[in-house]
Amino acid sequence: MSREFPDWVDPWKAADGRRTYAGTMPLKRLERLTPLLVSNRGVLSGSGSGSAMDWPDARFSATFGHDAQGMVVIDLQVEAQLPLMCQRSLEPYFEPVQRHSVLAVIGSAAEQELVPEHYEPVLAEQGRLALQDLVEDELLLALPAVPRNPAVAAVRQSTEGLGEGGGRRGGEVSPGNPRESAGEAEPTHRPFEGLADLMKSRKR
Numbered sequence: 001m002s003r004e005f006p007d008w009v010d011p012w013k014a015a016d017g018r019r020t021y022a023g024t025m026p027l028k029r030l031e032r033l034t035p036l037l038v039s040n041r042g043v044l045s046g047s048g049s050g051s052a053m054d055w056p057d058a059r060f061s062a063t064f065g066h067d068a069q070g071m072v073v074i075d076l077q078v079e080a081q082l083p084l085m086c087q088r089s090l091e092p093y094f095e096p097v098q099r100h101s102v103l104a105v106i107g108s109a110a111e112q113e114l115v116p117e118h119y120e121p122v123l124a125e126q127g128r129l130a131l132q133d134l135v136e137d138e139l140l141l142a143l144p145a146v147p148r149n150p151a152v153a154a155v156r157q158s159t160e161g162l163g164e165g166g167g168r169r170g171g172e173v174s175p176g177n178p179r180e181s182a183g184e185a186e187p188t189h190r191p192f193e194g195l196a197d198l199m200k201s202r203k204r
Contacts, residue, residue, distance in 0.1 A: 004023050005022065008128045008130055011129050015073075015105075026055065027083075063076075073103065074134070082094065084143075097139060104119035105124050106123055
């Protein structure tokens with residue numbers, strides 16, 4: 001992990017100095033996120049060696065400043081490869097995540113109504129923010145409702161689009177389930193249905 005940033009930041013002082021903090025964070029340190037990830041003792045499909053999958057670190061940059069109205073804002077960018085369980089193949093894969101958000105810092109919940117709609121409010125409790133919390137919140141918001149490995153979906157679409165003898169099926173949509181023949185039936189297992197409970201508030 002890169003430690004070229006502090007654990008806690010005074011956002012008002014950081015904005016006055018137009019500070020930028022950047023680095024990496026191990027996913028295993030993000031306690032709200034890790035229960036939703038595939039164990040790093042699992043085996044990554046297609047790895048060939050069958051070795052345990054490693055969790056790559058998340059990368060981030062957070063630039064503090066003031067907008068035209070003098071509000072303290074944070075330009076936050078987060079990148080990660082999240083180990084998830086594909087609900088098509090039931091095998092682990094890495095979900096690429098790239099998020100760019102602009103956060104508006106508030107000192108109390110009452111100030112939330114003053115935040116413009118194009119900003120995401122973030123509460124600085126006791127006048128400080130934890131950079132780790134900012135990064136974790138972004139990754140939680142990036143989790144797909146139903147994880148699907150794009151590679152598996154592409155293979156399935158290709159194979160299911162071919163009939164016997166290599167001919168492509170045509171007009172075989174079932175009236176009862178118009179998505180079935182296209183391979184788009186929704187899985188019933190939704191592992192992230194409880195995600196809303198984890199995102200009740202940004203912990204600062």
